[in-house]
């Protein structure tokens with residue numbers, strides 16, 4: 496495990512300033528291809544595309560600075576930067592499976608992760624089971640002789656169930672299974688799954704890593720032994736890259752990762768405590784609230800939660816839910832999260848558009864993302880909407 500101080504990673508790591516006029520900001524090397532001095536040097540480099548600059552679908556110097564920082568943030572040997580979080584999920588999962596293999600996934604993963612497994616991998620002869628990740632026995636009971644991957648999301652999407660990472664890793668090691676986790680929720684600031692022995696860590700970098708709601712990207716972190724073949728096969732073949740310009744935007748976002756995530760986390764905790772006491776809120780979902788049934792486990796794995804808080808509003812019907820939503824003026828209604836702006840998303844408006852077997856949430860369920868605004872400013876918006884009921 497690699498442990499470099501966070502300040503070093505966010506400020507200096509991966510930046511070869513002497514190679515570009517000692518410029519403080521990294522340059523955007525906006526090129527598709529690179530030239531070679533001689534046929535000999537071309538031959539040498541093309542035999543090892545993983546380590547050399549040949550073509551930007553493989554390596555690009557601006558993207559590589561980002562790649563080094565992301566690997567260091569997750570304490571892994573290497574990382575790949577992809578064009579979206581779902582590209583990272585798809586590459587990490589497909590790299591570990593062949594026809595006839597079996598994957599176990601926690602129930603209620605990110606929606607497109609579920610669709611990858613159910614709709615696409617199934618077409619290529621991969622078997623799957625979705626299991627209750629809060630219960631190690633249900634994971635253990637799902638293991639078959641052909642199980643190759645256990646896929647985790649801790650905490651998982653919308654309702655934030657936490658999995659016992661140490662327990663999951665022990666099961667994986669006993670059965671020689673690769674463990675993959677989506678760590679978007681905690682960000683590398685609050686949880687490093689490698690500390691628990693997880694093999695591959697993916698993120699939607701669109702969320703906290705970029706943090707400014709203006710770039711879509713993903714990352715995959717792991718040992719060189721896992722990342723190198725993944726680069727050579729799935730990454731180079733599927734071709735999901737971000738542009739050097741986008742990489743430089745993400746590098747700028749990353750400078751303040753620690754500040755932003757800690758600010759969101761602190762405000763979200765106060766908002767969760769406020770909502771818990773409000774008579775028109777019937778349930779609050781936040782793994783680090785002492786009232787959470789998974790508080791002890793969450794506390795032993797996560798040093799913070801970040802900005803996500805879900806609730807069930809004490810509303811009788813969707814008309815009352817509409818009333819509540821229409822009184823929120825500062826929170827924007829939108830998908831995604833992890834930027835500077837606070838957001839909310841009710842799920843009842845697209846109930847009838849969800850696939851039949853989507854594990855659902857009640858009509859009165861809303862997910863909030865707490866951005867960088869002031870606590871009192873956000874609280875008064877929530878109070879206004881709750882008092883309208």
Ligand SMILES: *Cc1c(COP(=O)(O)O)cnc(C)c1O
Nearest residue numbers: 579580581605677679699701712
């Ligand atoms: C948003 C999200 C993804 C997908 O990431 P994109 O960057 O939108 O492709 C995957 N997992 C989780 C937990 C997410 O929240």
